[in-house]
Amino acid sequence: MPDSPGTTAPNAGSLMIPGGTVEIIAGGFTLRYDWGEDGKIKQNSGPGYPQWGDGWVFEPALFAVHFDGNTSTDLRVVNTHSEGQITKISLKDSAYTFYVDLVFQSISEYNIIETWVEIRHEEPKSVTIQSAASAAIQIENGDYYLTQFSGDWANEANMVSEPIRKGIKILDSKLAVRAHQFCAPWFILSDGPLSEDSGTVIAGSLAWSGSFRFSFELLPSGNISTICGINPFASSFQLEPGEQFKTPKMVLAGSNSGSGEVSRNLHRYVRQSVLRDGDKPRSILLNNWEATFFSFDESKLLSLFKGAQDIGIDLFLLDDGWFGNKYPRNDDTQGLGDWQTNTEKLPNGINYLTEIALDHSLRFGLWFEPEMVNPGSKLFEQHPDWVIQQPHRELELQRNQLTLDLSNPEVQEFAYTLLDDVLRAAPNISYIKWDCNRYLTQPGSQYLPQDRQTYLPIAYTNGLYSVMERLNIEHPAVEVMMCSGGGGRVDYGSLEFAHELWPSDMTDPVRRIYIQWGFSHFIPAIASASHVTSWGGRPLKFAFDVAMSGRLGLDLDIDKLSAEEREFCRRAIATYRNFREIVQFGDLYRIESPYDGPRSSVLYRKDTQAVAFVFSPDGAPSANLCFKGLEPEITYQVIETNLPDGDTSWGKFPGQQLMSSGLSLPKMQALTSSIFLLTPNN
Ligand code: GLA
Numbered sequence: 001m002p003d004s005p006g007t008t009a010p011n012a013g014s015l016m017i018p019g020g021t022v023e024i025i026a027g028g029f030t031l032r033y034d035w036g037e038d039g040k041i042k043q044n045s046g047p048g049y050p051q052w053g054d055g056w057v058f059e060p061a062l063f064a065v066h067f068d069g070n071t072s073t074d075l076r077v078v079n080t081h082s083e084g085q086i087t088k089i090s091l092k093d094s095a096y097t098f099y100v101d102l103v104f105q106s107i108s109e110y111n112i113i114e115t116w117v118e119i120r121h122e123e124p125k126s127v128t129i130q131s132a133a134s135a136a137i138q139i140e141n142g143d144y145y146l147t148q149f150s151g152d153w154a155n156e157a158n159m160v161s162e163p164i165r166k167g168i169k170i171l172d173s174k175l176a177v178r179a180h181q182f183c184a185p186w187f188i189l190s191d192g193p194l195s196e197d198s199g200t201v202i203a204g205s206l207a208w209s210g211s212f213r214f215s216f217e218l219l220p221s222g223n224i225s226t227i228c229g230i231n232p233f234a235s236s237f238q239l240e241p242g243e244q245f246k247t248p249k250m251v252l253a254g255s256n257s258g259s260g261e262v263s264r265n266l267h268r269y270v271r272q273s274v275l276r277d278g279d280k281p282r283s284i285l286l287n288n289w290e291a292t293f294f295s296f297d298e299s300k301l302l303s304l305f306k307g308a309q310d311i312g313i314d315l316f317l318l319d320d321g322w323f324g325n326k327y328p329r330n331d332d333t334q335g336l337g338d339w340q341t342n343t344e345k346l347p348n349g350i351n352y353l354t355e356i357a358l359d360h361s362l363r364f365g366l367w368f369e370p371e372m373v374n375p376g377s378k379l380f381e382q383h384p385d386w387v388i389q390q391p392h393r394e395l396e397l398q399r400n401q402l403t404l405d406l407s408n409p410e411v412q413e414f415a416y417t418l419l420d421d422v423l424r425a426a427p428n429i430s431y432i433k434w435d436c437n438r439y440l441t442q443p444g445s446q447y448l449p450q451d452r453q454t455y456l457p458i459a460y461t462n463g464l465y466s467v468m469e470r471l472n473i474e475h476p477a478v479e480v481m482m483c484s485g486g487g488g489r490v491d492y493g494s495l496e497f498a499h500e501l502w503p504s505d506m507t508d509p510v511r512r513i514y515i516q517w518g519f520s521h522f523i524p525a526i527a528s529a530s531h532v533t534s535w536g537g538r539p540l541k542f543a544f545d546v547a548m549s550g551r552l553g554l555d556l557d558i559d560k561l562s563a564e565e566r567e568f569c570r571r572a573i574a575t576y577r578n579f580r581e582i583v584q585f586g587d588l589y590r591i592e593s594p595y596d597g598p599r600s601s602v603l604y605r606k607d608t609q610a611v612a613f614v615f616s617p618d619g620a621p622s623a624n625l626c627f628k629g630l631e632p633e634i635t636y637q638v639i640e641t642n643l644p645d646g647d648t649s650w651g652k653f654p655g656q657q658l659m660s661s662g663l664s665l666p667k668m669q670a671l672t673s674s675i676f677l678l679t680p681n682n
Pocket of ligand 1: 319367437
């Protein structure tokens, strides 16, 4: 445990602690810091927080240019402090009044460390921060594998593992307004090929919704130096005397028993400490996006309400296309920014819709994209200067849209007010989908001074958080889904303001099996919106079974379903209610990976109950399914559920047998799936 002399005031000039050790432990992973008489901090035979200009020629955690142009920093330990779960190691430059605190919050019940860095100074003029990482980790014995989650729009979170080799490997994003499109802001290091159930594993995730960078450098010494934080690329900023810069939290989870345990701990942590209302079951929703896209009117929505009520839906989510009059939002080319109800499509307004929804026992949700604007909009006509752009450059559109400059407090006020106005005018709205359908390519602000332009990515994210926080404070009962052209906002930073996220616009269940598998490493099922759609024309049962392994929702045109299909939906929704809490609050055991064979399976366990999902997209030979995570001593009744003709019992089996020899599953046809409910047999 931390050594905490606690006798030195945090701002104590250059008083140094003559030698010490601090250890912060998370499962199979320990951050151990030592320093000697000179106060130079080390971590596992490498530097504790490598500074540029201090003899370190590899990737630094900190690069500061001091008031007089000195590009080097030389930090020494001046104090340590420990209180409850928080440990702080205070460092000071040997010659400058420049202070860096390394802060650790250990969440020992989940083997998780949250770590961040606080920087301040009292130099006569501003200091330029070129880079300031949230975490610097030195791992001895560089024989590690790195697993990343890469992809693109509608193809998120593909798992790629490789040994860490000499040189430097960087996972990053430079998207500024969101963390993710091509690479998720998470990684896993493992002391061999990644395994679910064995081996030392360190999982990392940056709680930040902008550009990030994780670097993994295998040093000549054989250590791996990992530096994690906001992407310093084109993001330097001035820190004024007396001002404090606090980096975002880096969340590190460790285990000696493989990635399964790390995910279960991360899920518990996210439910408890990150998500809003992580202890409340999520509603089953119908979203009209893939049912209608932009082509709907009031009577279509009323008809969907009827269908939704008929099959047992809790919440109706009206997606894009409900606003804009001068520039009606009938496709994605115009209207974004004009958040007035489109009177042609919805002559009686949103509040009327919410009331009719209530008459059908439906909560009501609404789509917004508060940060964006189409050039074809009244907003753009009135405030072209609010757009992020660079002088002398032609505006670059993505999905026909531009980004509003949230570093500007006036724009923050606009974004908050547009949400607030709609929510106050229609007080029954209890859910919003917050979208963000582009990233930055021309990061210039007309609000920030000319010599502060590289501060935009950080200022934007801070502005975004201030709007989200205000929304949460003023409208605490309104649930929020984070969406960003599919899974662009899947970071623990934005999730603090949300209840769930939309992992991907790819809703073909065959592809979703892989996407959900990837997400499940860091995101608990309760937060992973998973919808039944008609994408791919897959059998309804298969689509439902895949969606039921996450937070179930539907994007279906109920009006187009046959009576038999409606009946299937009705029963599947009722069935999901039976085990929703096992999926949403249970522990996840990944059993068979879709990457490894023709059949994939996962199991959730809560107390003595479990539910297992088995998927066969292309057909699979007969093989035993060896369950995980059960109680060996309990005899379970195994029931296959969500079958068109009602539940079927597979018999009673001791947990030990189900886990060792397993359940013999017959050959599966392509696009088939099974759900097994396991309850103790009394
Ligand atoms: C994004 C989202 C979709 C949908 C559309 C609406 O692509 O990911 O779910 O909301 O925007 O334009």
